[in-house]
Amino acid sequence: MSYLLAIDAGNTRTKWAVLQYASGEILQHGVLNGDDMPAAWQQCDRVAVANVAGPDRYTLLDQQLKPLGVPVRWHASTMQACGLSNGYAVPEQLGVDRWAAMIAAWQYYQRSCLVVNAGTALTVDMIEKTSPGQARFIGGIIMPGMRLMQTSIANAAANIGRALGVFQDFPLNTQDGVYSGSLYASAGAVDNLLQVLSEHCGHVVPCMLSGGDAVVLLPLLQRHVLAREYNLEENLVLQGLWYMERELP
Template sequence: MSFLAIDIGNTRLKWAVYDAMHPGARLLAHGAVFIENIDTLAEDEWKDLAAPAAMIGCCVAGDAVRRRVEEQIEELWDFPPVWVVASSQEDEVVNGYDHPSRLGADRWVAMIGARWHLLNAGRPRPALVVMVGTAVTVDALDASGHFLGGLILPGHGIMLRALESGTAGLRVPTGEVRDFPTNTSDALTTGGTFAIAGAIDRMYRNLTARCGEPPSCWLTGGAGWKMAPHLGQEFELVETLIFDGLLHIAQRRAQAKLAR
């Protein structure tokens, strides 16, 4: 029984088909499209896929984008789309947001994926979950799986566009990260990278002080690999963290349904 997982972010839709409904299942197919191109999924990337038995996904791009994806799923296959939204609790993770339903679904699912990895390895300890994409999120879990809170800050692209629109003469090529930049391109790239790294380091120290031990650190997102070399802490780079969370949620919900 193959299973479709979908992650709709602010810039791209990522999808993957697995041979079973659990984290670690064998990957059968995968792909990604920019949001402006999602109307071609049914006639392009999904056209020749063997029909999955079910689907689960998360979406932060808005209702209109989600509906455009749903229409293509319904056109191709005979199952209802299932979308994860943040709730007060999902399995091992408790949501400490002031208004739990307002937490981004991708952040919620990524934390659930990180918690699954920790428990699967037999290490229930605090966790710092960082997603680097259009925006950057830095979220903290204590050792019991309680979400304590987190940060949202602009990704590299948004930072650069803000500087371009707010200053004169800063339309320059992307530079390199340098310890001591000596040109504007490198200064902009290094400034954005160090700003993100500094926010991550501050949350790392906050979580260590709160829990009395250093957290396990997880890095994901489309630009996670770009940040990895510039972080002061040791991070586990898991590009499939959201898919792992989605598969774990689907598995646990199916098990709960059978147990009723």
Template sequence: MSRQRWVMDLGNTRLKIAPLDLDGRVGEAIALEHRGADLAALAARLPPRMEVAYLASVADEGLRVALLDLLAARCQRISLARTQRRWGELRIAYADPARLGVDRFLAMIAAHDHARGTHPGTPVLVCGVGTALTLDLIDAEARHVGGRIAPSPTLMRQALNQQVAQLPPSGGRYVDFAVDTPDALVSGCVGAALGLIERSLADAQTRLGAAPILYLHGGGGEELRALLRQARWSPRLVLDGLAQWAAIEKPA
């Protein structure tokens, strides 16, 4: 269809896009790798005509502008999502909301909304695993307590490989105690991420007096999903939050 509304999440590695149905729900999403990719090849995979594109971007300015140029040729309107101090009940802890990544903001919107519908009054810990690993805690009163940022397991592997070439940037499997280097790298890097998440869950329970619901999303979340059995796997969390933005956002 030529007149559709689309939500788009431009991260540091991938562009995730999905259509919105007539009720504002997110349809089937696809992820397009853009790191090192030819923008012409990326353009060929975008819808040829769109009524509105709702875009959330944490990518560098050059890539964001390049994507906006591609969208301008095929969209009637483009709307850029931005972090706000308040969204409904949700209140952001940052003194300057613009310094909080819009992907984290949108993921919190969606996670809080889902938890409110299933477990009202329960704190939420949102964990995104992309280039970075991010954690954001929301208390039972919908106040954003704050967050943490660390390298993702993938970025840890890449950084080690750049400094020590004989350490492979990929391969191996997670085990408790590895007996070869690829497995030891996976176990160490994934184990570091698990340790931060589990410590954050424990700190949240101590601070708030209740165990938070853990929401896990992001391209690197699949690697951690099986090891965090209590986590609610929500791969479209940012797009779901962007759909909520789209439902309320008005044209300028």
């Protein structure tokens, strides 16, 4: 039986999963800590990597993967993959993590949808179905993620501090105000793009969320009075890498 090691090297964390190559089932997954190679990696006979963390992370991962002695593919965004076309002005400049997440979401829904990655940055990407089995990425936004918003205001304004607040509908202290503001800003961006895409498509579209802050973002989105479909998928980029790997020789 063949196994794929998929690695999502982001700006904050490096996530990994071991997938059964034939089915895409995730057998084990985790977050890479330090230089130690997880024991689960030893069973894999191929590796697929999405790295948006730069050359230093590439060098580190390359050193960690060499002892496996198996083929390693460093994926990049392309003009087309898995029935999805890439409308970015320069397709290869689209972050490969966004591309992999969109591919996985398209395979899941097979209809127009919104794809959200709530990590260091918050990305909100729009997919339009063009025909049965075919879709295109028609645009998306990039903005600071929740922690980056909180850090930036703490660095730029006096007397804010770095103490963490909690979400409140009616914040009555600075820390809760900063945290609640960053959450409202993130949810507002997702909600606005969901409305834009739904109007463009002529019907309400579903939304797939992933990333470290998706779990705190989802409850606020679900409070919306209009019926909307949200799905939370922790390993969306890793699943997208499996689809991309399966399509290539």
